Amino acid sequence: MSDVLGPGPKTRVRRLPTKANYERDVIFAVIDEAPLCHVAALVKGSAMVIPTLHAREGDTIYLHGSPSNAVMKAVVERGEACISMTLYDGLRLARSGFESSIAYRSVVIFGAASLVTDDVEKARVLDMFVDAVLPGRASEVRAMSDSERRLTMVVTVTIDEASAKLSSGPTDDPDGDLELPVWSGTVPARIQFGTPIPDTNGAMASGTIPVPASVKRLLDSQ
Amino acid sequence: MSDVLGPGPKTRVRRLPTKANYERDVIFAVIDEAPLCHVAALVKGSAMVIPTLHAREGDTIYLHGSPSNAVMKAVVERGEACISMTLYDGLRLARSGFESSIAYRSVVIFGAASLVTDDVEKARVLDMFVDAVLPGRASEVRAMSDSERRLTMVVTVTIDEASAKLSSGPTDDPDGDLELPVWSGTVPARIQFGTPIPDTNGAMASGTIPVPASVKRLLDSQ
Numbered sequence: 060m061s062d063v064l065g066p067g068p069k070t071r072v073r074r075l076p077t078k079a080n081y082e083r084d085v086i087f088a089v090i091d092e093a094p095l096c097h098v099a100a101l102v103k104g105s106a107m108v109i110p111t112l113h114a115r116e117g118d119t120i121y122l123h124g125s126p127s128n129a130v131m132k133a134v135v136e137r138g139e140a141c142i143s144m145t146l147y148d149g150l151r152l153a154r155s156g157f158e159s160s161i162a163y164r165s166v167v168i169f170g171a172a173s174l175v176t177d178d179v180e181k182a183r184v185l186d187m188f189v190d191a192v193l194p195g196r197a198s199e200v201r202a203m204s205d206s207e208r209r210l211t212m213v214v215t216v217t218i219d220e221a222s223a224k225l226s227s228g229p230t231d232d233p234d235g236d237l238e239l240p241v242w243s244g245t246v247p248a249r250i251q252f253g254t255p256i257p258d259t260n261g262a263m264a265s266g267t268i269p270v271p272a273s274v275k276r277l278l279d280s281q
Numbered sequence: 282m283s284d285v286l287g288p289g290p291k292t293r294v295r296r297l298p299t300k301a302n303y304e305r306d307v308i309f310a311v312i313d314e315a316p317l318c319h320v321a322a323l324v325k326g327s328a329m330v331i332p333t334l335h336a337r338e339g340d341t342i343y344l345h346g347s348p349s350n351a352v353m354k355a356v357v358e359r360g361e362a363c364i365s366m367t368l369y370d371g372l373r374l375a376r377s378g379f380e381s382s383i384a385y386r387s388v389v390i391f392g393a394a395s396l397v398t399d400d401v402e403k404a405r406v407l408d409m410f411v412d413a414v415l416p417g418r419a420s421e422v423r424a425m426s427d428s429e430r431r432l433t434m435v436v437t438v439t440i441d442e443a444s445a446k447l448s449s450g451p452t453d454d455p456d457g458d459l460e461l462p463v464w465s466g467t468v469p470a471r472i473q474f475g476t477p478i479p480d481t482n483g484a485m486a487s488g489t490i491p492v493p494a495s496v497k498r499l500l501d502s503q
Contacts, residue, residue: 069329094369094383097319099330105359106328107291108321110367110387137327145332147316149474152496154483156411156422157429161316165332189378193468200378201461207379229480237483239423242493244479246500251473252371257466258451261376261459271464274374278468 064118067220069169080223089166089223090115093144094192094250098122100133100140107133113142114187120170120216121184131212140172140216149248153230154241162245166223170216178205181213195273252277286340289442291391302445311388311445312337315366316414316472320344322355322362329355335364336406336413342390342438343397343406353434362394362438371470375452376463384467388445392438400427403435417495474499 065081066072072079080086090096096113099106109130114121120142124131134140148162175181182203189197230243255274257263287303288294294301302308312318318335321328331352336343342364346353356362370384397403404425411419452465477496479485 069325069327095367095385097321097330097332097365097367099319099321099328099363101323101328103291105291105361105363105391106321106323106330106355107363107389107391108319108328108330108365109389110319110365110385112383133328139327141321141327141329143319143330143332145317145319147472150415150496150499152415152418152493154423155429156407156419156425157433159411159414159418159422161334161414163317163332167329167331169327169329185378189381192381192383193372193374196374196381197378200374200381200463201376201458203378207377211379229482232480232483236423237485240484240490241422242479242490242496243485244477246477246496247475248472249475250369250470253469253471255466255468257464258454260451261454262462263459263465268462268464271374274372274464274468277372 064218064221066222070167070220070222072222072224078224078226080225086166086221086223087115089146089164090144093146096142096144098130098134098140098142100130101137102129102133112188112191114184114191116187118218120168120218121187122214122216123185123188123211126212131214134172134214135174138172140170142168142216147248148227150246151226151230152243152246154232154236154239154243158231160226162227164223164225166221168218168221170218172214172216175213175215178208181208184213185211193273193277195276199271199273252281286440286443288444292389292442292444294444294446300446300448302447308388308443308445309337311368311386312342312366315368318364318366320352320356320362320364322352323359324351324355334410334413336409338409340440342392342440343409344436344438345407345410345433348434353436356394356436357396360394362392364390364438369470370449372468373448373452374465374468376454376458376461376465380453382448384449386445386447388443390440390443392440394436394438397435397437400430403430406435407433415495415499417498421493421495474503
């Protein structure tokens with residue numbers, strides 16, 4: 060397996076190429092850390108983008124949605140998808156507005172898309188989505204029913220090419236700006252999870268069902 | 282000015298319509314809180330999506346980028362853009378995988394796009410981007426030079442229609458699942474900014490340039 064996923068004809072980063080990265084491991088790390096992605100497709104002659112959840116297994120990205128979802132339908136009909144994940148890592152505040160921006164890690168992926176139709180495979184992938192939202196959660200919840208599985212469209216996207224763009228660390232002020240009396244630096248940002256808010260209906264009303272291991276691990280990891 | 286931006290032919294939410302919202306104020310709040318957006322355009326016959334920064338003024342979304350950026354060029358050439366912003370608000374953990382998801386606030390916007398060519402207007406909008414990254418920052422940095430302005434393409438997108446989708450609060454388990462001995466609830470998430478990391482080059486090496494008001498306000502607000 061090649062160590063890189065690009066650059067290809069669609070993914071060569073032209074603007075700020077020093078921030079570009081095509082390594083598989085770097086791209087996969089961004090995909091896996093991102094809690095959601097944005098998917099584009101051609102709908103009625105125009106490009107359309109929507110947010111959705113994703114799961115990854117090797118070079119395959121899985122998407123899912125309602126069978127009535129216009130973007131998902133278009134992805135399947137055209138057999139291709141463009142997907143982007145972006146992690147917001149804070150601020151990079153330069154001495155000039157031109158050099159100021161955010162810190163981020165992003166990927167853009169192009170891949171061949173097709174519908175997952177096999178019931179066993181669909182059930183397996185749908186569990187992957189539950190674990191993508193929160194690792195370990197799939198084994199804690201009620202198993203998916205046949206009707207729930209039928210209500211969900213699962214799409215597989217095999218990565219053809221992908222690129223990452225990574226921006227972090229000290230700002231890139233040109234030499235001519237360095238002596239300006241302007242504060243410059245980075246302000247890191249990360250996602251912080253707060254105290255779980257238990258539901259209060261049904262069996263949860265008793266207050267005796269403990270916070271599950273999946274949630275504990277998430278909170279302990281931060 | 283109408284209070285709603287949709288639904289229109291492109292933005293009617295079909296899946297989970299109870300989460301849909303078309304109110305201008307709700308849509309604007311998501312746009313303004315989002316640190317970045319994803320923009321889709323038709324590039325060489327395929328839909329492509331990239332992350333980028335945005336600024337909003339009334340019903341207008343501004344985008345900017347390198348004049349070599351394929352998506353930005355396509356947006357201008359076709360005179361239309363589809364833009365999505367999504368805020369990740371944590372986990373909504375139901376008793377079933379089917380009902381489990383993330384908490385989020387998202388918008389999808391369709392608009393008419395055109396290039397901003399007037400130099401004075403371009404300079405004004407570019408300052409808006411600096412303040413969109415961090416409110417108040419534009420007045421703290423060196424003013425933009427003519428050459429910097431020429432290196433940047435600014436695009437205006439007038440919102441034609443838009444929709445928001447909001448998901449929060451207790452989970453939506455069906456009655457049949459309520460008595461299952463499975464913990465359910467939400468785990469809130471938010472962006473947490475950390476301690477600023479000052480640059481150490483140029484005038485910053487002295488360690489005497491104080492953290493600016495814009496950064497102080499950001500940290501005080503959380």
